[in-house]
Amino acid sequence: MASEIYATAPLKIQDWAPEDRPREKLLQKGAATLTDAELLAVLIGSGTRNTSVVVLAQHILKTNGNSLQELAKRSVQELQRFRGIGTAKAIAIVCAMELTRRRTDEPCRKKELVNSSSKAYKLLQPDLTDKSIEEFWILLLNRANYLIKKIQLSSGGTSRTIVDAKFLFRLVLDHQAVSIILAHNHPSGNTTPSTADIALTNSLDKAGKLLDIAVLDHIIFTDRNYFSFSDEGLL
Incomplete structure (x- = not known):
């Protein structure tokens, strides 16, 4: 036993x-x-x-x-x-x-629906108002156009900022976004897009289409108003 x-x-x-x-x-x-x-x-x-x-x-x-x-x-x-x-x-x-x-x-944070240029401009006001140098931002959106995240990509001088397209689209893919809105400010207060602004927008739009990522708009931000590539038929 x-x-x-x-x-x-x-x-x-x-x-x-x-x-x-x-x-x-x-x-x-x-x-x-x-x-x-x-x-x-x-x-x-x-x-x-x-x-x-x-x-x-x-x-x-x-x-x-x-x-x-x-x-x-x-x-x-x-x-x-x-x-x-x-x-x-x-x-x-x-x-x-x-x-x-x-x-x-903690209250539940309401998801922001970004379905117009004015909504995008309002979302960017806390980040780009009163800036003395140019900054480039992107708004990452899901399939229903709700904001996933807004990210500052770069900052530069008083007249231009550099954007790394590879870094931009890597962020988009990492966050599983399906569309984006580009944005940068003009400290001068002039909303007219420069030749470089137009070329960059077209370049990023073409790159996005290859990745099946829609570039919905490019907002040129100033403290008083803004320019929308989409509203003006440029996207």
Whole structure:
């Protein structure tokens, strides 16, 4: 008859099967598969000599009624009363709870529909108003013309800025945009496009068509008004 095996000490995390370890489980299956105790254990990082970090996390949660809302009320000093929780770990828990609170309070950001030159101009006003040098920006749009992101590509002198087409379209592809709006400012206040502006627009439009990326417009921005290549039938 085989002799029975008794556990002489709590298993350490490194003694667990890899798929049962919280960090490995997160990497393999995603954060949503972890229990509250496992998530807290990852946050804490380590337990004590006689207590694994997961057991420590379970103890902390149990003491707070297994409620994250109750845990969020605990101060750094209160958390430090748990054996194995020092100042750094307590601060990490408090900060995580505060981030969760702020995320809940944060209003959902409304996606901007960019379906006209005036919408594009308005979006660029915070970025290009009162600039003394030229800057070149792009608005990245999805298939429904909602803004994905606006990005400054370059800045230059008072009369021109350089645009790297390869870098521009790499950004477009990286963000999975299907169309773009080009934009740059004229510090002089003159909205008339230069010969270089027209040549650049045509060049980028041709390059975009090869990649199946639509160049919808090119806005020449000034503080008072703007010029739209699309509105003027140049795109």
